[in-house]
Amino acid sequence: MCETSAIVDHELVVAARHASDLILGRYLRVPVAKAMNLGTPRGFDRAVAELAAALRSRSAASDAEAVHSVIGILDVDWLGTTAEQRRNLVSQAMQAAGRITSAVPRTVETVFGPAANEVVDATRTAARRGQRLNIAADFNALDRRITEHLRTSQTTYVRDEYGRRNAAFGERARTIVADGLESGLGRDDIAAELQAAAEGILTGRGQFYWEVVAGSFVSQGRSFAQLSAYAEAGIDRYLIEAVLDERTTEVCRFLHGKSFTVGAGLRTFERMEAEPDSVPNVAPWVREAVDPDTGRKVLFVDSGGQRTAVAEVTRSGFGSRDDRGEFGRSLSEQQLIDLGISFPPYHGLCRTTTVADVR
Structure with a gap:
């Protein structure tokens, strides 16, 4: 969001x-x-x-x-x-x-x-x-x-x-x-x-x-x-690297440090290249809302007319430096790839980048 x-x-x-x-x-x-x-x-x-x-x-x-x-x-x-x-x-x-x-x-x-x-x-x-x-x-x-x-x-x-x-x-x-x-x-x-x-x-x-x-x-x-x-x-793999400062969004904090395969990222690009009019569904931006039952922020994507929860913010790091926060009920690497959110941008004015995973 x-x-x-x-x-x-x-x-x-x-x-x-x-x-x-x-x-x-x-x-x-x-x-x-x-x-x-x-x-x-x-x-x-x-x-x-x-x-x-x-x-x-x-x-x-x-x-x-x-x-x-x-x-x-x-x-x-x-x-x-x-x-x-x-x-x-x-x-x-x-x-x-x-x-x-x-x-x-x-x-x-x-x-x-x-x-x-x-x-x-x-x-x-x-x-x-x-x-x-x-x-x-x-x-x-x-x-x-x-x-x-x-x-x-x-x-x-x-x-x-x-x-x-x-x-x-x-x-x-x-x-x-x-x-x-x-x-x-x-x-x-x-x-x-x-x-x-x-x-x-x-x-x-x-x-x-x-x-x-x-x-x-x-x-x-x-x-x-x-x-x-x-x-x-x-x-073979790359890491998501967010700019962890006071204005970093919850989604970038959540994805910071996650690792994805280069092959999966390239397949997403090829889908975007082949279907430019479908990019909002192929690689949707992540938004956030408050769960009325728990009062917690929930990260989600709207794709193909369906809303899918990505993660729940159990402790927010928003407004802080070098604090990723804590998250629960999150999707797996493959589920994130399937949703098309394995590389930036994840939202408007997203500053998050990637680095080679050579660990």
């Missing part, structure tokens, strides 16, 4: 680091992109911040144009319209927004392509230097498949997200107009509410959307490239 407080804290951290990177790159001419280091938490955070900023920058113009177009259509004297006219106006606004933002997936794909190469290259470098794995500097055949999967699958996610935003705005716009007329609001008041809704929903403002996309992209790319490096180096 992606803790709200953890997301906010992470946003502040990466924003500060991105600001420092802008100073380095823009004013001191230091090539920050070449300094990507996915072998450290700080390097990971910086990579996510840079990618999120690039994605937001590429989408900003289309987002702003969509809002402007929508308000231009919906700024009318609603008191003088019929129910059918109101439905048509909202429909026209949705169509206009959809046409404009349809360019966003293609635009951000130009970011995802180079970013995929950078993530895989940085991961291989960290594997050679940090873990001292005997692998080549050049990409292997699997690495090239990984970069292509990252580029295309993430573009699909963005396209789907903009479709959801458009539908959500249409529903919200209809409610605003209906409630406004019922309350006796005038044209200006309704227009102001519609503009606020458009700016909030169509642009995803306040949702940390691009941070979550960037975090998933970098984490997933790192995990895939690590599996490729382990296979190339003849490593």
Whole structure:
């Protein structure tokens, strides 16, 4: 589960680091992109911040144009319209927004392509230097498949997200107009509410959307490239290694130290590669809820329309450093593999990584 407080804290951290990177790159001419280091938490955070900023920058113009177009259509004297006219106006606004933002997936794909190469290259470098794995500097055949999967699958996610935003705005716009007329609001008041809704929903403002996309992209790319490096180096198993600090989620604490086979991880990647639209079921994120009977947190996944409990938190380490916590009623290694949660990311803005198991 992606803790709200953890997301906010992470946003502040990466924003500060991105600001420092802008100073380095823009004013001191230091090539920050070449300094990507996915072998450290700080390097990971910086990579996510840079990618999120690039994605937001590429989408900003289309987002702003969509809002402007929508308000231009919906700024009318609603008191003088019929129910059918109101439905048509909202429909026209949705169509206009959809046409404009349809360019966003293609635009951000130009970011995802180079970013995929950078993530895989940085991961291989960290594997050679940090873990001292005997692998080549050049990409292997699997690495090239990984970069292509990252580029295309993430573009699909963005396209789907903009479709959801458009539908959500249409529903919200209809409610605003209906409630406004019922309350006796005038044209200006309704227009102001519609503009606020458009700016909030169509642009995803306040949702940390691009941070979550960037975090998933970098984490997933790192995990895939690590599996490729382990296979190339003849490593049979790998360990899950969480960043055990105050904002580490319960699921990452639970999985910290667990060992999985490289072969199983690669089979999961191949399923994701073959069925990119089914990734939420093939490799679902882990969430948490409170069991009403025991009052304890329970980790679970929703996959294929079915909820499966992963573990119960018997003693929480959340908010503490170097404290994994304690868990009960947990699934076995094979059961975790079958659920598709044998490698990160496990949730939004997941920082957990893997290391070769050479014990």
